[in-house]
Amino acid sequence: MSTVKTKIGRRSFIKSSAMAGGGMMLGFSWLASCKMSPEEVNALPKEWFKINGYLKIADNGQVTILSPNPEGGQNVKTSMPMIVADELDVDWKNVIVEQAPLDTAAFTLQFLGGSQSIRRGWEGLRMAGASAKAMLIAAAAEAWQVPMEELTAANGIVTHAASDKSATYGELASAAATMKVPDEVQLKDIKDFNIIGTSHKNVDGHKIVTGKPLFGVDTYTEGMLTAMIVHPPAFGLKLKSIDDSEAKNMPGIKDVFTIKVFNDDYEKAFFDTRTFNEVAVVVGKSTWEVMQAKKVLKIECEPIESTTESRDRFGRKWQEHTPSDLESTSKHYAEMEAIASKKATVKRRDGNPENAFKNAAKVLEATYTAPFLAHNCMEPMNFFADVSQDKALLIGPLQKPELTEQTLSARLGMPVENIDIQMTRLGGGYGRRSYAHWLVEAALISQKMKAPVKLVYSREDDMTNGIYRPSYRATYRAALDADNNLIGFHVKTGGIPQSPLHENRFPAGAIENYLAEDWTIDTNLTVGSFRAPSSNFIACAEQSFLDEVAEAIGKDPIDFRLELLERAQNDPVGENNDYEAHRYAGVLKLVKEKSGWVNKEEGLSRGVAAYFCHNSYAAQVLDLTWENNEPVIKKVTCAIDCGIVVNPDAATNLAEGGIVDGIGNALYGEISFKDGVPDQRNFDTYRMIRMSEAPKEINVHFVESDIHPTGLGEPSFPPIFAALANAMYKSTGKRSYKQPFLKERELLG
Amino acid sequence: MAIFNLNINGETKEVDVDPATPMLWVLRDHINLVGTKYGCGIAQCGACTVHLGDNAVRSCQLPVSAVGKQKITTIEGLSEHGDHPVQKAWLEIDVPQCGYCQAGQIMSASALLKRTPNPSDEEIESAMNGNICRCGTYTRIKKAIKTAASSENV
Numbered sequence: 079m080s081t082v083k084t085k086i087g088r089r090s091f092i093k094s095s096a097m098a099g100g101g102m103m104l105g106f107s108w109l110a111s112c113k114m115s116p117e118e119v120n121a122l123p124k125e126w127f128k129i130n131g132y133l134k135i136a137d138n139g140q141v142t143i144l145s146p147n148p149e150g151g152q153n154v155k156t157s158m159p160m161i162v163a164d165e166l167d168v169d170w171k172n173v174i175v176e177q178a179p180l181d182t183a184a185f186t187l188q189f190l191g192g193s194q195s196i197r198r199g200w201e202g203l204r205m206a207g208a209s210a211k212a213m214l215i216a217a218a219a220e221a222w223q224v225p226m227e228e229l230t231a232a233n234g235i236v237t238h239a240a241s242d243k244s245a246t247y248g249e250l251a252s253a254a255a256t257m258k259v260p261d262e263v264q265l266k267d268i269k270d271f272n273i274i275g276t277s278h279k280n281v282d283g284h285k286i287v288t289g290k291p292l293f294g295v296d297t298y299t300e301g302m303l304t305a306m307i308v309h310p311p312a313f314g315l316k317l318k319s320i321d322d323s324e325a326k327n328m329p330g331i332k333d334v335f336t337i338k339v340f341n342d343d344y345e346k347a348f349f350d351t352r353t354f355n356e357v358a359v360v361v362g363k364s365t366w367e368v369m370q371a372k373k374v375l376k377i378e379c380e381p382i383e384s385t386t387e388s389r390d391r392f393g394r395k396w397q398e399h400t401p402s403d404l405e406s407t408s409k410h411y412a413e414m415e416a417i418a419s420k421k422a423t424v425k426r427r428d429g430n431p432e433n434a435f436k437n438a439a440k441v442l443e444a445t446y447t448a449p450f451l452a453h454n455c456m457e458p459m460n461f462f463a464d465v466s467q468d469k470a471l472l473i474g475p476l477q478k479p480e481l482t483e484q485t486l487s488a489r490l491g492m493p494v495e496n497i498d499i500q501m502t503r504l505g506g507g508y509g510r511r512s513y514a515h516w517l518v519e520a521a522l523i524s525q526k527m528k529a530p531v532k533l534v535y536s537r538e539d540d541m542t543n544g545i546y547r548p549s550y551r552a553t554y555r556a557a558l559d560a561d562n563n564l565i566g567f568h569v570k571t572g573g574i575p576q577s578p579l580h581e582n583r584f585p586a587g588a589i590e591n592y593l594a595e596d597w598t599i600d601t602n603l604t605v606g607s608f609r610a611p612s613s614n615f616i617a618c619a620e621q622s623f624l625d626e627v628a629e630a631i632g633k634d635p636i637d638f639r640l641e642l643l644e645r646a647q648n649d650p651v652g653e654n655n656d657y658e659a660h661r662y663a664g665v666l667k668l669v670k671e672k673s674g675w676v677n678k679e680e681g682l683s684r685g686v687a688a689y690f691c692h693n694s695y696a697a698q699v700l701d702l703t704w705e706n707n708e709p710v711i712k713k714v715t716c717a718i719d720c721g722i723v724v725n726p727d728a729a730t731n732l733a734e735g736g737i738v739d740g741i742g743n744a745l746y747g748e749i750s751f752k753d754g755v756p757d758q759r760n761f762d763t764y765r766m767i768r769m770s771e772a773p774k775e776i777n778v779h780f781v782e783s784d785i786h787p788t789g790l791g792e793p794s795f796p797p798i799f800a801a802l803a804n805a806m807y808k809s810t811g812k813r814s815y816k817q818p819f820l821k822e823r824e825l826l827g
Numbered sequence: 828m829a830i831f832n833l834n835i836n837g838e839t840k841e842v843d844v845d846p847a848t849p850m851l852w853v854l855r856d857h858i859n860l861v862g863t864k865y866g867c868g869i870a871q872c873g874a875c876t877v878h879l880g881d882n883a884v885r886s887c888q889l890p891v892s893a894v895g896k897q898k899i900t901t902i903e904g905l906s907e908h909g910d911h912p913v914q915k916a917w918l919e920i921d922v923p924q925c926g927y928c929q930a931g932q933i934m935s936a937s938a939l940l941k942r943t944p945n946p947s948d949e950e951i952e953s954a955m956n957g958n959i960c961r962c963g964t965y966t967r968i969k970k971a972i973k974t975a976a977s978s979e980n981v
Contacts, residue, residue, distance in 0.1 A: 150925055151923070151924030151925030151926065151962045152924070153924070277921075279918065279921050280921055280923060280926075282923075282926065283917075283918050283921060283923065284909055284918065286917075286923045286926035286929050286930075287902075287909060287914040287917045287918060287923075287929060287930075287933060288862070288902065288903065288905075288909040288914065289860075289861070289862015289863070289901065289902030289903045289930045290862070291861050291862075292926065293864075293927060295861075295864075295865070296861040298859060298861070304856070329828070329845065364844075364848075364852065364856040364857070365852050365855070365856055365865075366844075366845065366847075366848045366849065366852040366856070367845070369868075370845075454961060455925075455927075455961060456864075456866050456872065456874060456925070456927040456928050456959065456960075456961045457864070457866075457925070457927045458865070458866075503925070503926065504925060505864075505925050505926070505927030505928075506925045506927060506961050506962060507925075508961075534865075536868060537866065537867045537868055537869075727921055728921065731921065731922075731924060731964065731967065732924065734963065734964070734966055734967070735924050735962045735963035735964060736963070737963070738963025738964075738965055738966070739961075739962070739963045742963070760867050760868075760869055760871065761866075761867045761869070761871035761872050761959065762869055762871050766872075766959045766961065767963070767965075768955075768956045768957075768958075768959065768965075769951070769952050769955045769956055769958070769960075769965040769968065769969065770952035770953075770956050772963065772965035772966060773966065774948070774966075775966070776966050
């Protein structure tokens with residue numbers, strides 16, 4: 079056992095939070111009207127006792143655990159409470175899970191992003207369970223007048239073996255709630271975990287398969303109005319005026335007006351967005367009626383002025399430039415090509431790369447590009463707001479509630495204490511719901527209407543509203559000597575408007591002469607985090623290029639990578655290498671074994687790739703055949719090292735999802751522009767991966783590990799692009815350089 | 828506006844709406860059955876799938892005026908206790924990630940199994956290709972359909 083001071087998370091244990099009384103309310107239609115049998119009513123808990131900010135225990139032994147972070151499909155609503163329950167030593171079947179309210183004093187880091195929920199929550203969740211167990215034991219010790227050291231707790235029961243006494247957690251709960259929060263707690267040895275590491279089903283599974291209201295868009299209240307927005311049709315335009323004469327008179331329409339998301343003098347924070355600051359709003363009784371009125375609302379737009387504004391990134395200021403052009407994809411690619419031949423910012427330089435390339439017997443070079451991508455969460459952006467003069471209630475799906483609360487507070491001029499943000503399940507996030515401008519819009523509309531309002535984006539509003547994955551370009555060069563040794567490596571990359579470079583990642587540290595440099599191009603398109611930001615492009619470029627280098631050298635692509643990693647492990651070049659070479663090699667070795675790498679099935683084309691991001695390692699082998707000018711993906715084998723796996727089957731599901739998502743985006747994903755207007759507005763033109771295009775089989779294997787959990791939502795996503803590209807090359811003899819790959823192939827013929 | 832008497836999940840529901848209103852919005856905004864989801868509004872994603880009689884249809888393209896006396900079944904009415912073989916299989920395989928598309932997936936899958944009790948992989952793909960899962964749970968959906976097909980009383 080390890081002893082941990084509870085100081086870090088102490089405020090969450092002593093603070094009286096929203097759990098006092100009967101637990102949290104997710105009001106209105108969230109109360110299911112299920113009729114219970116008398117037996118069920120009798121078995122219901124009579125009284126709940128709050129032990130700490132994360133959990134309460136009922137007189138019948140049931141335990142309610144609050145899941146602090148937003149749930150968007152990564153399954154933290156099951157796996158985070160599992161961590162608490164394990165340290166508490168309670169039977170999982172007696173656990174009820176509820177979504178915690180946003181409570182920045184009680185919980186830390188209530189956000190969905192960066193594959194951080196479990197990693198950052200790990201210690202606090204364990205302490206919540208362990209300290210509650212200690213308080214239950216203390217209560218028993220006091221009741222029986224025996225030393226605490228003589229007591230044990232397991233499976234919801236505290237036992238004193240010497241006197242043969244035992245009591246359930248339910249019996250002890252009322253006394254435990256009055257016990258002092260311990261200054262130190264004993265955390266379990268990893269080998270003693272009995273819930274962590276075993277698969278448990280999604281706690282919301284039954285509600286999902288029966289269509290219960292779970293999502294923000296399912297919020298309906300008495301007197302609620304529906305609102306939709308109309309934004310300028312092109313990036314680079316802003317609203318000049320609206321003609322609402324017809325729209326206002328449409329059936330069911332209550333009002334038409336414009337709102338400004340942010341005031342002109344507001345300094346935007348990191349997750350605030352400058353997309354279409356002023357939008358037209360149509361408010362009415364029902365969604366269909368509002369949709370009809372939107373069609374007849376006339377808006378007049380004018381070009382934006384070019385601006386430079388100060389932005390705040392968690393206390394660090396930066397200047398963001400917004401050009402005034404109407405941008406087009408053809409011009410974007412031309413601009414990237416032009417800037418790529420100019421001087422860039424050197425981010426890392428090891429040895430003498432210029433000499434290495436000068437003295438090389440052979441130089442390999444390849445350039446990779448990728449388009450902007452839209453997140454396309456299946457639940458379009460939406461939020462419920464009920465704002466009165468002195469308080470605001472917001473209900474819906476978002477990833478960074480704590481940060482959005484501050485943005486809203488600034489916009490409404492209302493202290494955060496008066497703002498109540500309730501988190502619903504997210505119908506997908508992938509980064510998009512970190513940028514909660516729609517929450518602010520909903521609040522402003524409710525304030526204006528003096529009524530509860532649900533703001534809903536149509537699919538078209540959603541897809542054409544910005545916050546895209548940036549467009550990228552990377553040129554890789556490798557210098558080989560006469561004996562085919564890799565003596566120099568150069569990456570020059572950039573994007574619109576962000577660079578995807580991670581200069582200290584592999585293969586930095588493994589090559590004597592190394593140069594990494596980058597550039598950026600400004601745009602008025604808005605971008606944002608998209609599952610595994612920047613890694614989701616650079617992994618594909620890097621891992622495709624390494625495949626090409628391995629082939630030129632005449633080495634097996636896995637062995638080639640393992641040799642480089644051996645160098646990085648035993649005799650690393652430079653400092654600051656931000657990966658652990660042995661763990662990187664570990665996933666490659668595991669995927670080699672599990673895929674049957676040396677005994678490939680006849681008729682299949684096979685590619686491999688590996689990547690490290692978000693604190694975890696992933697390697698994948700993809701097998702395909704080529705039919706009717708499209709790949710048919712027969713099997714993906716995936717190895718992941720993300721430390722301890724809390725809920726293995728759910729973790730497998732998440733990794734499978736990353737793989738399917740990656741294949742879809744690599745083959746089809748693109749949002750392109752002509753004169754600022756997105757070419758894709760809905761799923762008829764934005765091709766999404768469908769069942770027949772997904773791998774026929776996916777096998778996920780986790781490296782057994784005692785390392786505390788690292789990230790999992792993102793790491794399976796970036797390498798699959800390259801595993802696919804490398805397998806496609808084996809099948810067709812043509813390398814893939816431009817995403818989306820299927821479009822590249824159509825253009826090449 | 829016009830009054831329609833609809834047969835939804837075995838009950839008669841009266842609504843007074845514009846005859847062009849798609850069933851999707853009648854269900855969600857007027858009858859408070861929110862399990863049927865809006866995803867695209869143009870019959871490309873399948874999130875709004877319901878049964879019209881025994882057939883899976885996209886409710887975003889089904890005007891209320893076209894329904895008449897035909898029976899509509901939504902995810903809420905697929906079974907009384909969430910124990911339809913497809914729902915049970917979905918739980919057994921623990922299919923969902925975000926879960927938003929899954930009601931539509933389940934409605935498409937249950938209609939498939941009604942007309943083709945033991946579908947091949949190709950038949951499953953063909954029937955399910957109209958339902959997008961952005962989280963990428965397709966391999967599990969396929970597995971769950973096979974699990975449901977092998978259980979009795981589909």
